[in-house]
Amino acid sequence: MSIYFSGTFTRSAGIISAITKELKFVNLKPVKKIEVQFDPFHQNAITVRDFLHFITSAKVTNTNLNCKIKTNIVCDRSEPQIKIDLIDSGSVKFLANNLTVLEIFQQFNKHISSQVKIEEPISTVIPIKTKLQKKLKK
């Protein structure tokens, strides 16, 4: 009895590649507003700051130009947080103290980007009928 191979054949390309991979799937269509609040002097503010940098890239913001991205800088050593208001109803809140950027994007894609319905391309090609089919119609 042999042991089945478990694992990957290739090594991970790194955290940045993983984030860019997740960024490809980010879609802001169901989002009305993103409010990012952080204290720059908080020890874990880097996560939110990186998130803010990635989410404001042109490729992501072009998915929904009406989506507002607001930054709120506080100075009370409070936990960094991201509040996402959705168009339909409700909001999603990320308390980013113990999260990494990759985890935030993974959850974002899981709960928000997945709401976007993929539009099927409308086929404009007229189906070709055989002579027999034409005859049968007549």
Place this chain on the structure above:
Amino acid sequence: MSLITRKGILNVFTPILQTKRYRGKINIQKPKPPHFERAKYLAVTKPYYEKKKVPLCDRDIDRWGHLKIENPYQRLLANELLEKFKSSRLVGFYHMNSMTGDEHHKAEVLFYRQNMSYVNYGKATLKMAVEGTPYEILSQWYCSHNMMVFSPELKIKELLKVNKKFPMLVLLAAIVEGKFVSVHELQKLSLIPNLQDAQAQLVQTLNSAGSQVVTQLTSHQNNLVSQLEARIKQLEEKPEEK
């Protein structure tokens, strides 16, 4: 006899040897492949040096101390940065969101018009610059994507005004005349008029109090004088009427 034998028979000839090759020239650049048998021995006896293997887990460890070599150019930049910190009265720290080169240029121009320099330094350079100085605390939160603005004059209002045009730049904190202030405090400071205006206002207030006292003290006398004058006029007018 012995002489004859020595010279005639036992004469030693020293032949002049000169090697001559009758076949073609050897091409050193493109030597002929050796005979198979010889090639085998050459292949076997070829020295083999084993590569120094570094385990994957140890790959990033600076075991030879190469990474610790100080870059002289970085030291120059660090010194320049420290000089900027010392000479500027206002330093703004920004979080930089995704920006194009054109946007950076526009921001640079607008800050330049206000006599401010819009610069970016790496974290390592900043750490090198502020080590052992009162600005050392900066290196703790100088992370992610940053931009800095240095101004030799205290132009808080202008800084905030330019900042409004660039929502990609998020103001985090500032150093105002050597004192670290948050955004909220900076906004409060921007509302305070400049020192000369405040001094003029104070002088005006002090003067007004003095002049008020003088007017209050002399009001009765003035009143009396004016009334007497009015009475004189009245008396002067009356005889004419008669």
